[in-house]
Amino acid sequence: xxxxxxxxxxxxxxxxxxxxxxxxxxxxxxxxxxxxxxxxxxxxxxxxxxxxxxxxxxxxxxxxx
Numbered sequence: 001x002x003x004x005x006x007x008x009x010x011x012x013x014x015x016x017x018x019x020x021x022x023x024x025x026x027x028x029x030x031x032x033x034x035x036x037x038x039x040x041x042x043x044x045x046x047x048x049x050x051x052x053x054x055x056x057x058x059x060x061x062x063x064x065x
Contacts, residue, residue: 014044016054 017028028047035041048054 016058017047
C-alpha cells in the first residue's frame with residue numbers, strides 16, 4: 001500500500017476510487033489515509049460505491065483552503 005501511495009502522482013488533483021465490496025472499501029480507505037495523513041498528500045481522494053457518484057464528485061471544482 002505504501003509503495004502504491006508513494007508512486008501515484010504528485011499533481012494537485014482528485015482521485016476517485018469506485019469500490020464494490022467491503023474489503024475493497026477497506027483497502028481504498030487505507031490508501032486514502034496513507035496519502036493524506038502520512039505523506040501529507042496533495043490529492044483529494046474520494047471513495048464511492050458507484051461511477052455516477054464518483055463522476056459528480058470529480059467534476060466539482062477543487063476548493064483551495
